[in-house]
Amino acid sequence: MKNIICISLFFLLLPLMLLSQNKAAIEIQNNSDLERNEAVVAINWQTILSHYPQIDTSNFVVINAETKKQIPYQLEHKGLPKIQNLLIQVNVKAKTTLSLFIQKGKPNPVEVKTYARYVPERKDDFAWENDKIAFRTYGKAIENTNEDAYGFDVWVKRTDKMVINERYKLGNYHKDNGNGMDYYHVGHTLGAGNMAPFIKDTIRYSANYHQWKLLDNGPLRSTFQLIYDTWNAGGIKVKAVKTISLDAGSQLSRVENKYTFDDNKSMPVVVGIIKRPESGVILLEEQKGIMGYWEPTAKEDGTTGVGSILTTPVKNMFVNKEQILGITEVKNNEPIVYYTGASWDKAGEIVNSVQWFEYLNHFSQELKNPLLVSVR
Incomplete structure (x- = not known):
């Protein structure tokens, strides 16, 4: 009976487990009284991989959780073969937290700045x-x-x-x-x-x-x-x-x-x-x-x-x-x-x-x- 219950729970949790492997959530917290406009933020790529190991570097998007709009990004290498950071440009109001998520999708072209x-x-x-x-x-x-x-x-x-x-x-x-x-x-x-x-x-x-x-x-x-x-x-x-x-x-x-x-x-x-x-x-x-x-x-x-x-x-x-x-x-x-x-x-x-x-x-x-x- 225990084996049957464990197997049933596994299959119930499997979709959630698979979903967690195909998305990552990001929170950017501004604890200061400063408005942060057009801020370029670096997010360690290894940290992203640890939460989203199946990410396809040529087919993912960063989404603003509130507006559902794409956030422009860059993969930073620092002159090395492997990706070092995900760079994103965001606005974060004073004393607030900005919620984003990464998921599979075709990214919009990013304007060269x-x-x-x-x-x-x-x-x-x-x-x-x-x-x-x-x-x-x-x-x-x-x-x-x-x-x-x-x-x-x-x-x-x-x-x-x-x-x-x-x-x-x-x-x-x-x-x-x-x-x-x-x-x-x-x-x-x-x-x-x-x-x-x-x-x-x-x-x-x-x-x-x-x-x-x-x-x-x-x-x-x-x-x-x-x-x-x-x-x-x-x-x-x-x-x-x-x-x-x-x-x-x-x-x-x-x-x-x-x-x-x-x-x-x-x-x-x-x-x-x-x-x-x-x-x-x-x-x-x-x-x-x-x-x-x-x-x-x-x-x-x-x-x-x-x-x-x-x-x-x-x-x-x-x-x-x-x-x-x-x-x-x-x-x-x-x-x-x-x-x-x-x-x-x-x-x-x-x-x-x-x-x-x-x-x-x-x-x-x-x-x-x-x-x-x-x-x-």
């Missing part, structure tokens, strides 16, 4: 962008020319479409052809938030990057690495690998630098923003690690906001003749993470210094109050 590439046709540039802003940095081919520059460059835009390829093809990207332009000057500075060793109170610039590696390329996050040859940083031999990623909807890139250097266990480094000769508005919040700059207006070209957020303790923030600088410290062969980026008033979203500094403060608070993800 981030893009990055090596640009050999323009002296080894490396450029990256999202639906808000664009950036570039410089490679070996531009060294020892009158165009050489050390820092990050900003390409402002007022479209959510990708513009990098179009602008390089046109060649005259210093002119606004309707969607923005490059009027940002970098020169021999850190530009829009690059980092360099700071030895004996002097910035020790590296040469430009020598190797690159694209790890992921959209549609919601693009990530790449830049590798720098060994250089002499005030008597210290230093090598660097910079891993940069940009999420859809964000004005700021995430920068993870790993410095390898001889003898010393730690080394001071500086993040810098070039300062213009004319009067602009500067924000220095050492305790929060926030540097902000609302540049002087460039006549008909508009106004650029630039900002950096350090996630490690700041030793000092100050302004010299050329740059706005924040000093922190790195350990040998250990990654250091910070965020840096820009905005443009002609894009129509952030139009003055108050809004730009509010954005930087809000971004900093988001980093300290991450969304909580659970899968079942």
Whole structure:
């Protein structure tokens, strides 16, 4: 009799058991007072597999449990053969929980909102962008020319479409052809938030990057690495690998630098923003690690906001003749993470210094109050 009862229960529970293998539920919890709009959330792929082992990577959808609409997603590899994370872009109101589920189905096309590439046709540039802003940095081919520059460059835009390829093809990207332009000057500075060793109170610039590696390329996050040859940083031999990623909807890139250097266990480094000769508005919040700059207006070209957020303790923030600088410290062969980026008033979203500094403060608070993800 017991055997008959057990067999009967097994067959009764079998549909539920099979169903649990063909769906996964996700909850994204926002415990803060911050509205989270267009947030790109990473969900560990192994965790998803543990709840949905039969998932078909080419035939599944992520559904909002309330609206029943699809949520755009990306499979993040981080340069590895296997999937590392499921990336989704969501809005989560303050003090609420967003419920989603994954099931079999044909996903809708996802709009490309981030893009990055090596640009050999323009002296080894490396450029990256999202639906808000664009950036570039410089490679070996531009060294020892009158165009050489050390820092990050900003390409402002007022479209959510990708513009990098179009602008390089046109060649005259210093002119606004309707969607923005490059009027940002970098020169021999850190530009829009690059980092360099700071030895004996002097910035020790590296040469430009020598190797690159694209790890992921959209549609919601693009990530790449830049590798720098060994250089002499005030008597210290230093090598660097910079891993940069940009999420859809964000004005700021995430920068993870790993410095390898001889003898010393730690080394001071500086993040810098070039300062213009004319009067602009500067924000220095050492305790929060926030540097902000609302540049002087460039006549008909508009106004650029630039900002950096350090996630490690700041030793000092100050302004010299050329740059706005924040000093922190790195350990040998250990990654250091910070965020840096820009905005443009002609894009129509952030139009003055108050809004730009509010954005930087809000971004900093988001980093300290991450969304909580659970899968079942």
